[in-house]
Amino acid sequence: MKMRLSAALALTAAALVAASTVASPALATSTAYVKQASYGWPDQCQWFGNQGQVNHAWSSYYCETVIPTNWTSPGLYHLWVQS
Numbered sequence: 338m339k340m341r342l343s344a345a346l347a348l349t350a351a352a353l354v355a356a357s358t359v360a361s362p363a364l365a366t367s368t369a370y371v372k373q374a375s376y377g378w379p380d381q382c383q384w385f386g387n388q389g390q391v392n393h394a395w396s397s398y399y400c401e402t403v404i405p406t407n408w409t410s411p412g413l414y415h416l417w418v419q420s
Contacts, residue, residue, distance in 0.1 A: 370417040370419050371419075371420075372415050373385075373395075373398075375403075375413060375414065375415050376400075376416065377411025377412060378411055378412070379400060379402070379414050386399070386400060386416050395419055396419050396420060397419045398417060399417050400414050402414055
């Protein structure tokens with residue numbers, strides 16, 4: 338499982354690097370997502386992302402699952418926002 342997760346993260350990182358090199362600099366800066374915070378539970382990440390959008394702090398957001406939550410402990414979820 339750990340190996341599969343690292344391979345998936347490596348592929349995602351490679352895709353992001355490739356996409357950012359293809360985009361024009363002006364487009365990349367206007368549409369770039371910035372990591373706002375990290376949370377232990379997915380509902381926390383979703384709630385804060387939604388509140389920021391409702392309050393017009395950012396136009397859109399998504400929560401990236403870095404380490405999934407399990408029954409006994411929190412995981413790691415990054416909140417990425419776009420101004």
